[in-house]
Amino acid sequence: MGYHGKKQHDNTDRRPAVVIDTNVLIDAMVGWIDHSKASNRERNALFLLEQAFSRYRVCFTRPTMNEFAKVALDLKRQTNIRPTEAMERVNFIKYVEARMTMVEPKTSVLVCRDPMDQMILEAAQGSNAKHIVSADGDILCLQREGCRAFIHPVDFAHMMSARIHEEFERSKRRGKPYVAFGQPNKGGYIKQHGPKSAKKNKPPKAGSQPAQKTGSHKPR
Numbered sequence: 001m002g003y004h005g006k007k008q009h010d011n012t013d014r015r016p017a018v019v020i021d022t023n024v025l026i027d028a029m030v031g032w033i034d035h036s037k038a039s040n041r042e043r044n045a046l047f048l049l050e051q052a053f054s055r056y057r058v059c060f061t062r063p064t065m066n067e068f069a070k071v072a073l074d075l076k077r078q079t080n081i082r083p084t085e086a087m088e089r090v091n092f093i094k095y096v097e098a099r100m101t102m103v104e105p106k107t108s109v110l111v112c113r114d115p116m117d118q119m120i121l122e123a124a125q126g127s128n129a130k131h132i133v134s135a136d137g138d139i140l141c142l143q144r145e146g147c148r149a150f151i152h153p154v155d156f157a158h159m160m161s162a163r164i165h166e167e168f169e170r171s172k173r174r175g176k177p178y179v180a181f182g183q184p185n186k187g188g189y190i191k192q193h194g195p196k197s198a199k200k201n202k203p204p205k206a207g208s209q210p211a212q213k214t215g216s217h218k219p220r
Helices: 024-031 040-055 062-072 083-098 117-126 136-144 153-174
Strands: 019-022 057-060 132-135
Touching: 019 040, 019 117, 024 040, 024 062, 024 083, 040 057, 040 153, 057 062, 057 117, 062 083, 062 117, 117 132, 117 153, 132 153
Parallel strands: 019 057, 019 132
Antiparallel strands: none
16 A cells, blocks of 8 residues: 655654554554444544644654554455455555654664564654554563653543643633634533524513514415
8 A cells, every 4th residue: 555644754743753553553443433333442542543643743654554554454364354344444544644654764772572563663763752652562561661652542542631621721711612623622611702603592572573574475
């Protein structure tokens, strides 16, 4: 599958970088395809992915993207997938590719005990990632070496939720609606900036007659 993501070394994007492991992307894909049947873990993965796209430069290398595509399409196990489900998976891969930033891998001083996971460390080194989100114990065990950049998906989702709550409270104090993903939050704080449709119609004054509708109705 060809690369359709953002250009490498985009100097206009000053957001911090983050690398998301394949296992988290797969959970997000399941939640994206059928959110109603997804587990809490898969929904959290989709939530953190959307938040990461909004707040970070989500980076990948060609090896990490190829690995994700192979797992997403079950190319390793070569299982039979329904055509409709296969198209949904392909659409998710394209969706992820279009919003990610490709970087060149760089050799990391850290060594993962699983050689297959070394590509994640090289992607993090190449992008100077602030966070590496993974549920893989072979990667998370590197936290013991003082690497705080490695974070579990649940912890990353909690961090994003806390940030949303903080932004909501800040908007509430300012008397403005909270905006997330470019759209006003339906449950957000609306004071003087609410939509016109939110205003209730005032009841007619006592003794007043209801307005007559004008039209082309002819008397009999």
